[in-house]
Amino acid sequence: MHTEVELAGTDGTTRDDGGVFDGLTEAQARAVRHTEGPLLVLAGPGSGKTRVITRRVAHLVRCGIPPWQILALTFTNKAAAEMRQRVLGLLGEGAAARGLTVTTFHALCARLLRRWADVAGLPGLKPDFAIFDSADQAALMKKTIEGLNLSTGNWPPRSVLARIGEAKNDLQDAEAFAARQHDFAGRTVAKIYRAYQNALRAAGGADFDDLLVLTAKMLRENAAVRRACRERWQYLLIDEYQDTNRAQFVIASLLAGDGRDGRPPNICAVGDPDQSIYGWRGADISNILDFEKAFPGAEVIALGENFRSTRTIIDAADAMIRRNTRRRHKTLFTGNPRGERIDAVSCRDEHHEARVVLEWLRARRAEGLAWKDMAVFYRTNALSRVVEDELRDAGVPYVVARGTAYFQREEIKNAVAYLRVVANPADDVSLDRVVNTPARGIGDATLEKLRTVAADRGAPLFDVLRDLASGGAASLGVALTARAQNAVTKFVRTIDNWRDAAKPGAFMGADTPGDYETGALAELVERVVRESGLEAMYRAGRTETDEERLANLAELVTSAREFEETFDPGADPVLTDPRAAAAGERRTPPDVLTMLHAYLERVTLVADADSVDPAQGAVTLMTLHAAKGLEFGAVAMVGLEERILPHARVAEMPDELEEERRLCFVGITRAMKRLLMTDARYRSFRGVAERQIASRFLAELPPDLVRHTDQSGEEFGAGVGALERPDPTGASARAVGKPARARAGGRALAEGALVRHPQFGVGRVESVTTGQGARARIRFRDVGVKTLVLEYARLEMIDEG
């Protein structure tokens, strides 16, 4: 990266020793200068937070602190990468920063656990544990609930997981949780909690929450581990401190110490209580509100001056956020010009809203702003689709910030599941996914028998498969066809072959002394993609999506290669001795299995926000949550309606209103120059148009700062959206889109007709049903056959056929 350019361009600084203080305000400089003892930096939006953090790290190093004694923690990989990049820019890429640890909470915990799990007395957790993401968690939870003969209808896996997650964030293990439950529902959840943890450990897994909880437990209960960590990291810096939960607070406190050993807690927490938006995930805003209670004698520095936005935007944001009660007073102000008023437009429905947003963005473009300097924010992901359609139809380039999307794709999940089984054959969840994908004759009936054996033995399923492969069905006491047995044997061989290839000291099956060769991991990934049959499976399909899938699999190999190339054992907090790393000493190179673990860790811990890349020349679409920490010249916020922002949940949980207001505050303060906020009078949820009320937050903005136009009564362009335009009265909205006969674009639809779908493109109708919920089966030229509900599918008639 061009760190030098960036450095000179944004700061005007040089590499001179005094450079770290150049261009800083008095308050910023104080925060940089403070090195010993607890420090809390209350950094308002656009107050130069990142700059302060990076300068502070550079200053510490300049003061003679060895870089490997510094630990900087963030919440996202992107934030970590950015911070590292900027620090390196200040210090130079060379040895000056070697050993500096900049990472996320979750990644740090994963590493610490791998390093010490077996010595720290964490029952059942093996160092090669797999990290279970939310999809894995849900799958395992479903199995667990069914295993207890409970119904997933009464005990929805997602809500049970949410409850257990809350308990975990509060550091209650299954026993502690059980002790607090007195009613039937609570006791049942406690039972599920215990069973879930057992299943998780049996599968050699740890979920996201476990990473934090177990690390907190380990640091608390194991003095040796605690000492080792404290010895290594003497200076602790935590970004977005307002988002820390109880477990993270405990980890931070234990790493910082309480000063009783004669060393002051050198913890620097940076954050803004007004931007705390992860309360639902267990983040505890009291951590930052009561920082001085936890760390007596802490210095507190408020950065209230905003360098990002116009005065209008800052004044509006400040007026709104002042209504919150749970906050630390901090006046927002800016020396920037007043700028334009905020645009607020009331629209007729979501399609009209999308059109309004499009035209507004075009106007900004006409004023000379680049697409990449514009963004659209929304409260829920579901709101993005209509905007996407509009931008796509208009030919406006856009990207949706969905970093996890790539790894959620079926083909990638499959390939990753194979890799996870290679890394850890006990991972039953991943094994379930791949054992018969692609179909290889190991069907449900066969698996059911083998699962029973595994359950009886209390062993992972793969062990049973392996025994079957070597000893035959009779040895397990089950009856299986020879065909099934052969299929299993072949599968086990395949997996074991890969494992052998990845074993320490082995290189693609052959023993290779000496260094780890870059490319070995990518080669393993490539082999898995090919030999698993996944490649052949997607190659067999000839549709465009199959081609896309093949391309994605190829991309996975590339990503593994890139990972290898950028992997730096010296930067790893626990793999190598930091002093040795700092001295540039060569260490034992990692084996392929170690690399595989590290790679899977990386793959599992990606977040949506990680994928935001403003370098592309496109409008960025994202949730308000993902927007935190970013800035754009022009921002459009859609869906400013009651039950959306603030979210409907507030009706039941009034306490959450303040967090919704903070979310709105975060959105507003991302805008540098121009801001548009829209609401729609009618909006469709699950296909039903509902009457909407403008958000109370709009009314909280000082009227003189806003230019409001009400277009909700106006007519707008007919055409594509005509079918589902709701009736203005709302009462008969459903009737409008439900003609007795199947129609598209107002014309009768019959077999053989040629139609266009806004997303799927051109297709021919194969069959059609009439009446309530009329559907048409359409063969699309590009995406294959789809069955669409005519009421919702915005079909355009090309030829009646």
Next chain:
DNA sequence: CACTCATTCCTTTTT
């Protein structure tokens, strides 16, 4: 055992 078709449910936000 694999594939196709129909029904159900869905909706916060994410490491």
Next chain:
DNA sequence: GGAATGAGTG
């Protein structure tokens, strides 16, 4: 509007 699940057929 669509994904995920479940029933039924070849």
